[in-house]
Amino acid sequence: QKEVEQNSGPLSVPEGAIASLNCTYSDRGSQSFFWYRQYSGKSPELIMFIYSNGDKEDGRFTAQLNKASQYVSLLIRDSQPSDSATYLCAVKGSSASKIIFGSGTRLSIRP
Amino acid sequence: GAVVSQHPSWVICKSGTSVKIECRSLDFQATTMFWYRQFPKQSLMLMATSNEGSKATYEQGVEKDKFLINHASLTLSTLTVTSAHPEDSSFYICSARALESNQPQHFGDGTRLSIL
Numbered sequence: 001q002k003e004v005e006q007n008s009g010p011l012s013v014p015e016g017a018i019a020s021l022n023c024t025y026s027d028r029g030s031q032s033f034f035w036y037r038q039y040s041g042k043s044p045e046l047i048m049f050i051y052s053n054g055d056k057e058d059g060r061f062t063a064q065l066n067k068a069s070q071y072v073s074l075l076i077r078d079s080q081p082s083d084s085a086t087y088l089c090a091v092k093g094s095s096a097s098k099i100i101f102g103s104g105t106r107l108s109i110r111p
Numbered sequence: 112g113a114v115v116s117q118h119p120s121w122v123i124c125k126s127g128t129s130v131k132i133e134c135r136s137l138d139f140q141a142t143t144m145f146w147y148r149q150f151p152k153q154s155l156m157l158m159a160t161s162n163e164g165s166k167a168t169y170e171q172g173v174e175k176d177k178f179l180i181n182h183a184s185l186t187l188s189t190l191t192v193t194s195a196h197p198e199d200s201s202f203y204i205c206s207a208r209a210l211e212s213n214q215p216q217h218f219g220d221g222t223r224l225s226i227l
Contacts, residue, residue, distance in 0.1 A: 032213040043204045043221040044155070046113075051213065088155070092213060097143060099216060103154040 003027065004091050006102035013109055019076040021087050021105050026070070029094025033065055033072045036088040038104065044088055048074065079109045114138050115207050117219025125227055126197060132190045132222045134205030140185040141207035145216060146178070149202045161188050195226045 005024050013019040021035075032051055036044035050056045050063040050072065062075040072091075076083055086104040093100065114137040122130050134144060146158045159175075161167040161182035169175045177199075179191040188207075192199055202223050206216040 032215075034215050036218075041202075043117075043218040044206075046215050046217060049215050090216075098145060098157065098160055101155050101157075 003100045004102040006105045009106040019079045021074040023072045023089030025091045027093040030091045032092035034090040035074045038086045081109050084109045113217040115217045115219040121223050123225045130192045134188045136186045136207040139209050142210045143208045144188040145206045147204045197226045200226045
């Protein structure tokens with residue numbers, strides 16, 4: 001089992017709809033969770049981080065964390081074509097200094 | 112805030128050349144820096160983790176004598192690809208993290224390395 005798992009996609013969502021990206025992790029003691037966006041040919045860019053169970057909202061983005069289910073998600077409201085990218089889920093485990101990245105979900109917003 | 116500058120953006124050089132890539136944290140002190148490599152359409156691959164003032168920790172399968180990492184200050188880490196060959200051509204990305212280990216990693220813009 002991979003430490004951080006994401007569906008590779010592509011996930012196709014119509015413009016204006018809600019895009020839902022999911023991620024599961026194996027280390028139950030994980031404390032910090034991050035979402036990065038990576039455009040093709042570019043480096044990853046931090047979108048959100050969340051440490052506590054529940055929802056955290058920032059503009060059109062909402063991160064959701066459920067530690068009991070070892071599940072973290074990212075919702076993008078009012079999806080725009082510019083949201084088309086690969087979204088990387090990253091988790092800092094209980095003991096490691098590095099964060100573990102999922103392989104990413106490719107999101108495509110169709111006009 | 113949390114800006115990481117990586118230089119150069121592009122390098123094209125002949126086989127056998129050594130190439131140095133710099134990674135700087137501009138507005139925070141980076142106690143830990145990370146070096147990644149990414150091949151086209153593939154995931155990020157962590158190469159090594161470096162802490163200021165100590166030797167880097169390399170991931171399994173990464174040759175430490177080929178990929179020399181120096182993290183001499185809280186704002187600068189360098190990666191030197193020694194005697195580069197065409198198979199070393201890739202997108203190299205650094206990231207930096209501040210003192211608190213639960214803080215996010217912030218990425219530089221990456222260096223695209225092409226070895227002819």
